[in-house]
Amino acid sequence: MQQTPAKKHRKPFPFHIIVFLAPATIVYTLFMIYPLLDSLRLSLFAPNDQGVEVFAGLQNYVILLTDELWSVRFWGALKNNFVFFFIHMFAQNPIGLLLAALLSRRKLFGRNSYRTVLFMPTMLSVVIIGFIWQLILSPLWGVAHQMMSTIGIEHLFKPWLGLETSALVTLALISVWQFIGLPMMLFYAALLAIPDELIEAAHVDGATAWTVFWRIKFPLILPTVGIVTILTYVGNFNAFDLIYTTQGALAGPNFATDIMGTFFYRTFFGFQLQLGNPTMGATIAAMMFLIILIGVLLYLFGWQRKMTTYEV
Amino acid sequence: MKKESSLSYKFNEFILPHIVLFGYTLIALFPIVLILMNSFKTRKAIFKAPLMPPTLTTFSLEGYQTVFERSNFQWYFVNSLIITVVTIILVLFLGAMAAYALSEYKFPGNTFMALYLALGIMIPIRLGTISILRLVVAMGLIDTLTALILVYTAQGLPLTIFVLQQFMSQVPRELKEAARIDGASEYRIFGLILPLVRPAIATVAVFVMIPIWNDLWFPLILAPGEKTRTVTYGAQQFLGQFVSDWNAVLSSLTLAMIPILILYVLFSRQLIRGITAGAVK
Numbered sequence: 001m002q003q004t005p006a007k008k009h010r011k012p013f014p015f016h017i018i019v020f021l022a023p024a025t026i027v028y029t030l031f032m033i034y035p036l037l038d039s040l041r042l043s044l045f046a047p048n049d050q051g052v053e054v055f056a057g058l059q060n061y062v063i064l065l066t067d068e069l070w071s072v073r074f075w076g077a078l079k080n081n082f083v084f085f086f087i088h089m090f091a092q093n094p095i096g097l098l099l100a101a102l103l104s105r106r107k108l109f110g111r112n113s114y115r116t117v118l119f120m121p122t123m124l125s126v127v128i129i130g131f132i133w134q135l136i137l138s139p140l141w142g143v144a145h146q147m148m149s150t151i152g153i154e155h156l157f158k159p160w161l162g163l164e165t166s167a168l169v170t171l172a173l174i175s176v177w178q179f180i181g182l183p184m185m186l187f188y189a190a191l192l193a194i195p196d197e198l199i200e201a202a203h204v205d206g207a208t209a210w211t212v213f214w215r216i217k218f219p220l221i222l223p224t225v226g227i228v229t230i231l232t233y234v235g236n237f238n239a240f241d242l243i244y245t246t247q248g249a250l251a252g253p254n255f256a257t258d259i260m261g262t263f264f265y266r267t268f269f270g271f272q273l274q275l276g277n278p279t280m281g282a283t284i285a286a287m288m289f290l291i292i293l294i295g296v297l298l299y300l301f302g303w304q305r306k307m308t309t310y311e312v
Numbered sequence: 313m314k315k316e317s318s319l320s321y322k323f324n325e326f327i328l329p330h331i332v333l334f335g336y337t338l339i340a341l342f343p344i345v346l347i348l349m350n351s352f353k354t355r356k357a358i359f360k361a362p363l364m365p366p367t368l369t370t371f372s373l374e375g376y377q378t379v380f381e382r383s384n385f386q387w388y389f390v391n392s393l394i395i396t397v398v399t400i401i402l403v404l405f406l407g408a409m410a411a412y413a414l415s416e417y418k419f420p421g422n423t424f425m426a427l428y429l430a431l432g433i434m435i436p437i438r439l440g441t442i443s444i445l446r447l448v449v450a451m452g453l454i455d456t457l458t459a460l461i462l463v464y465t466a467q468g469l470p471l472t473i474f475v476l477q478q479f480m481s482q483v484p485r486e487l488k489e490a491a492r493i494d495g496a497s498e499y500r501i502f503g504l505i506l507p508l509v510r511p512a513i514a515t516v517a518v519f520v521m522i523p524i525w526n527d528l529w530f531p532l533i534l535a536p537g538e539k540t541r542t543v544t545y546g547a548q549q550f551l552g553q554f555v556s557d558w559n560a561v562l563s564s565l566t567l568a569m570i571p572i573l574i575l576y577v578l579f580s581r582q583l584i585r586g587i588t589a590g591a592v593k
Contacts (some may be wrong), residue, residue, distance in 0.1 A: 028470070128568050132346075
């Protein structure tokens with residue numbers, strides 16, 4: 001019986017399934033799941049006088065949220081990170097939607113070329129983009145200054161990246177400029193998937209393009225709005241490279257651009273004279289994990305659940 | 313009908329979209345073109361007329377000379393290339409095997425494994441960095457390309473498995489059953505299925521590749537040594553040291569951008585088709 005190869009599923013032990021699954025599962029577990037769990041464990045430990053890490057309960061969390069020195073940085077980074085996220089939500093995603101709406105028009109001349117170019121910045125390294133904008137906005141080179149003077153608004157020029165009031169917003173807008181391609185593409189795909197008959201029927205009924213968009217197309221792409229929102233959220237609370245490249249690990253001026261990623265890096269890796277503190281670092285990572293988890297759960301249960309009713 | 317003939321309708325319908333799209337195209341292209349252009353100019357011309365393309369009199373390669381004399385940029389390219397290529401091969405091979413097992417066989421724990429392997433799509437691997445660093449130190453892999461390859465493989469697997477699983481379950485059952493009747497082993501059937509999901513594999517490859525090539529975080533933490541520097545980390549370090557040498561800065565930025573730009577232009581169709589996943593006909 002065991003020798004009939006046609007009945008694979010009836011064989012005593014399916015070794016091939018293990019052979020197929022094991023390599024990926026081992027690498028993934030060892031370098032992703034284990035480190036994540038171990039970091040959570042580490043957040044409950046603190047070094048004692050001999051420098052040995054011992055169990056400390058929730059002590060690190062209490063310090064992070066209430067200690068004078070730690071809590072200022074934590075709440076500051078969290079607030080900045082939310083500002084960073086809201087600028088993406090209200091600049092990147094609406095502009096992305098506008099570009100997608102225009103791109104998805106039927107018989108648009110040059111559609112492929114537009115699409116390719118508009119997505120290009122998204123492909124480049126954040127490090128490179130950060131430096132490029134630093135150069136453009138630099139008063140030393142004067143490109144931004146020169147361009148503003150051609151339209152007569154040079155008096156508005158300021159070294160935006162160096163000012164406490166404007167540095168964070170400027171960085172967020174640089175990031176928006178770079179990543180606008182992602183929401184654009186996702187919205188674009190969703191808009192193209194809408195059946196033509198639906199749109200034509202509305203046109204026959206005399207609806208304008210504006211009404212068609214907001215009454216028919218937008219409700220139909222709401223699931224994509226949810227996906228774009230959660231992707232933006234996770235991406236923003238994981239951001240680091242742009243701030244580190246342009247403002248350094250201290251996220252200056254005066255921590256004005258400090259977000260969770262830079263705070264996490266500084267804490268566990270150390271900077272200048274301060275030594276790294278792995279257990280506090282793990283605590284910050286655990287907080288980031290919690291923040292991302294809350295976002296994902298809100299999306300899954302608060303948004304996606306309701307969306308299923310829209311599916312055709 | 314009378315609407316279509318009016319001038320304002322024509323403007324709204326045909327001209328306005330192009331004004332907006334073209335305007336945004338300029339915004340998207342300007343910074344990139346500005347850097348490319350100025351990297352081929354003399355220092356004087358960079359400052360005097362930054363918005364002008366290089367001319368015969370202002371053309372200069374001094375920046376590139378500095379970059380190649382003062383840094384090991386060529387080695388950074390080799391490192392990035394090794395990391396990216398090896399990781400992609402590993403991710404695709406291991407990922408395809410796991411995806412095949414999940415999509416082909418019914419076994420207890422199938423759903424659990426699929427969920428377990430998909431967790432990493434939403435949870436950023438960076439959050440486990442402290443323990444990854446300790447693990448890499450314990451394995452004696454600090455400052456090696458191997459460390460980066462292993463971490464990036466773990467990072468790339470969840471999405472790869474998730475996407476390939478969808479595509480593999482669409483391969484007709486009869487095909488596999490026919491092969492089984494002919495006495496092919498399960499491994500052989502996997503080998504027969506692979507070419508059928510080639511388009512999905514190509515798309516996944518690009519998606520896995522870009523974040524690895526562009527990453528700063530893990531090279532900074534796991535492999536900061538000169539010998540293992542990647543293009544992105546190497547450029548970041550070089551730019552930090554040569555801030556005042558504008559020719560060198562612009563040239564190194566250009567060098568770091570060029571490979572991705574070339575790849576993008578070659579594969580943009582494939583990539584965009586991947587993102588829009590079949591919606592584009």
